[in-house]
Amino acid sequence: MPPEATEALQRTHFTAIDAVIVAVYLGLSLLIGIFVRRYARNMTAYIGADRKIGTWLGVATMLGTEMGLVTVMYSAQKGFTGGFAAFHIALIAGIATLIIGATGFIVGPLRRAEVLTIPEYYEKRFSRRVRVLGGCILAFGGILNMGLFLKVGSQFIVGITGLSAEGWALPAVMVGLLLLVVVYTALGGMISVILTDYVQFVILSFGLLIATGLAIAKLGWTDIFETTRAVLGDAGFNPVAEGSGFGWSYVLWMFVTAGLVGCAVWPTAVSRALAMESEKAVRRQYMVSSISFTIRFMIPYFWGICALVFISASPEGADLKPLFFPPEGAGHAAIDNLYALPIFLGRLLPPVLIGIITAAMIAAFMSTHDSYFLCWSSVITQDIVAPLRGRRGLSEQARIRLTRFIIFALGAYVLYWGLFYEGKDDIWDYMAVTGAIYFNGAIAVLIGGIYWKRASRAGALAALVAGCSAVFGLGPVQKLVGLQYLDPETEEWVQRLTGAEVGLLSVALALAAMVIFSLLLPDRNSAAPAKS
Amino acid sequence: MDWTFFWQFILVLMLGLFALMALAGTILGARDIRRLMGHLRNPDENTDRE
Numbered sequence: 001m002p003p004e005a006t007e008a009l010q011r012t013h014f015t016a017i018d019a020v021i022v023a024v025y026l027g028l029s030l031l032i033g034i035f036v037r038r039y040a041r042n043m044t045a046y047i048g049a050d051r052k053i054g055t056w057l058g059v060a061t062m063l064g065t066e067m068g069l070v071t072v073m074y075s076a077q078k079g080f081t082g083g084f085a086a087f088h089i090a091l092i093a094g095i096a097t098l099i100i101g102a103t104g105f106i107v108g109p110l111r112r113a114e115v116l117t118i119p120e121y122y123e124k125r126f127s128r129r130v131r132v133l134g135g136c137i138l139a140f141g142g143i144l145n146m147g148l149f150l151k152v153g154s155q156f157i158v159g160i161t162g163l164s165a166e167g168w169a170l171p172a173v174m175v176g177l178l179l180l181v182v183v184y185t186a187l188g189g190m191i192s193v194i195l196t197d198y199v200q201f202v203i204l205s206f207g208l209l210i211a212t213g214l215a216i217a218k219l220g221w222t223d224i225f226e227t228t229r230a231v232l233g234d235a236g237f238n239p240v241a242e243g244s245g246f247g248w249s250y251v252l253w254m255f256v257t258a259g260l261v262g263c264a265v266w267p268t269a270v271s272r273a274l275a276m277e278s279e280k281a282v283r284r285q286y287m288v289s290s291i292s293f294t295i296r297f298m299i300p301y302f303w304g305i306c307a308l309v310f311i312s313a314s315p316e317g318a319d320l321k322p323l324f325f326p327p328e329g330a331g332h333a334a335i336d337n338l339y340a341l342p343i344f345l346g347r348l349l350p351p352v353l354i355g356i357i358t359a360a361m362i363a364a365f366m367s368t369h370d371s372y373f374l375c376w377s378s379v380i381t382q383d384i385v386a387p388l389r390g391r392r393g394l395s396e397q398a399r400i401r402l403t404r405f406i407i408f409a410l411g412a413y414v415l416y417w418g419l420f421y422e423g424k425d426d427i428w429d430y431m432a433v434t435g436a437i438y439f440n441g442a443i444a445v446l447i448g449g450i451y452w453k454r455a456s457r458a459g460a461l462a463a464l465v466a467g468c469s470a471v472f473g474l475g476p477v478q479k480l481v482g483l484q485y486l487d488p489e490t491e492e493w494v495q496r497l498t499g500a501e502v503g504l505l506s507v508a509l510a511l512a513a514m515v516i517f518s519l520l521l522p523d524r525n526s527a528a529p530a531k532s
Numbered sequence: 533m534d535w536t537f538f539w540q541f542i543l544v545l546m547l548g549l550f551a552l553m554a555l556a557g558t559i560l561g562a563r564d565i566r567r568l569m570g571h572l573r574n575p576d577e578n579t580d581r582e
Contacts, residue, residue, distance in 0.1 A: 036572075053564065053568065054560075054563070054564030054567060054568070055560075055564070056556065056557055056560035056561045056563070056564050057561045057564035057565060057568065058564075059553070059557050059561070060557045060558075060561040063557075084535070084536075084539040085535075087539050087542065087543075090546075091542060094546075191568075191572065194568070195565065198561050198562075198565060201554075201557060201558075201561065202554075202557075202558050202561075205550070205553075205554035205557065205558070206554060208550075209547070209550065209551055209554065212547065225536050225540065229536070234535075237535035237536060237539065238535050288553060291546065291549045291550055291553045292550070292553065294546050295546055295547075295550045298542075298543065298546055299547075299550075302543065
């Protein structure tokens with residue numbers, strides 16, 4: 001990184017008072033974990049909070065979980081590069097959640113089935129073999145999915161606090177945050193996750209609104225739109241315009257990922273539905289959460305757009321323009337545009353408020369990590385290890401011990417992946433593809449299992465395997481199998497199929513596999529759908 | 533279609549709704565926490581409301 005970039009990164013309003021605010025907040029989260037440890041008596045309490053979550057606590061925890069710092073960072077990146085055209089993803093997410101809430105599609109029958117995890121439903125509806133395979137694929141895709149969370153989150157902390165982006169600061173922040181989350185999640189399970197999510201909801205919600213108001217006051221409402229049009233043109237507003245970087249296949253792919261999957265198939269969101277006190281509460285939770293499912297994308301997109309306007313047109317951001325958009329012959333590459341948001345916030349927010357917003361963002365970071373750690377570890381315990389032990393089974397205490405051990409193991413993996421993954425995918429696209437490894441198959445198995453009487457075990461197994469084809473959307477895998485080639489003239493990698501196109505083909509393949517194999521190899525004793 | 537006006541309208545609408553939701557979630561979420569903790573302290577007592 002050039003010295004000008006290092007100097008620009010360090011010009012922030014973050015002070016010692018802000019550091020104290022952040023430290024107090026982190027200490028509070030740890031205390032909650034220690035305090036509620038005594039309530040984690042059995043697995044239902046440990047991973048499902050005894051299914052006693054009320055509607056509004058469910059709404060709070062849903063926002064806490066689904067709006068992670070990584071969401072803020074990759075969404076801001078999308079806003080920075082795509083402008084207001086990226087808003088279509090937020091709108092799709094909100095509308096889909098509202099429809100799921102109104103109809104109870106997938107989540108209603110799952111809650112009625114009284115399962116703790118999605119693979120547990122696979123066993124109830126199909127067989128133990130489907131559960132174990134589904135659990136393995138879910139854990140693999142999900143763990144891969146959270147690989148970049150730590151690094152991206154730490155980049156935000158480094159950017160907003162003005163710590164050095166190189167050297168020891170980034171790994172140190174990564175290790176510190178990780179240790180804290182792992183400890184309180186392992187201690188209190190879902191109960192501490194829910195309580196910390198609530199605190200995070202309060203700080204995060206008001207932090208988001210205040211920072212957005214300040215950004216508008218600083219840059220001017222009309223100027224934000226006019227500058228975006230000047231920099232990005234029509235493509236900065238119309239998602240299907242040429243040059244927008246989106247297009248019809250992308251919009252369609254977003255209906256699947258940000259829409260249906262984001263709220264009704266993604267395990268961390270579904271685990272909230274499964275912990276609710278009733279199906280009625282689940283539906284209410286989803287109806288209200290349609291606002292937060294929109295906002296969790298929309299506000300970070302808007303912040304990314306504001307960062308673009310600040311850097312492109314504001315006198316105070318003039319020193320940043322040659323760093324993010326270097327002219328030809330500048331002698332250095334553009335700095336990572338993930339730093340645009342934290343640098344912008346670091347200069348926008350006054351002291352004390354910057355401490356509160358940083359605490360809110362760390363809250364977002366932790367609330368996602370804790371839920372993901374708990375979700376994947378409980379799937380491995382409940383849906384892979386315990387079923388494989390057969391009649392010998394696992395005692396409740398052994399399950400909790402194993403889940404805690406896996407949480408620590410996942411923490412080690414996330415640290416390793418954050419330090420060493422070299423893929424160059426756009427963060428959101430990386431997450432959509434890795435998540436798709438799990439959810440493409442899960443869409444077919446859940447919809448088939450719940451709503452189609454003739455769905456069979458063979459169909460479910462085939463759909464799960466077919467869904468794994470989404471892995472071909474990942475940059476390094478595409479290069480390996482020839483789906484990307486190096487253009488000799490431009491010396492740039494060219495995609496034969498985009499990640500969105502691979503994802504859509506993979507969903508179609510999984511659905512087709514479910515139908516064809518169910519018809520060819522029906523179950524002898526067909527189970528009734530959970531809907532009934 | 534005027535995309536600028538459309539996104540301005542959506543942004544203002546969602547910010548307003550989110551502000552209301554944040555307020556309601558803060559107050560009513562605290563009530564739900566009290567009930568949850570009550571249940572966790574005395575799991576054998578029936579604290580169901582529905």
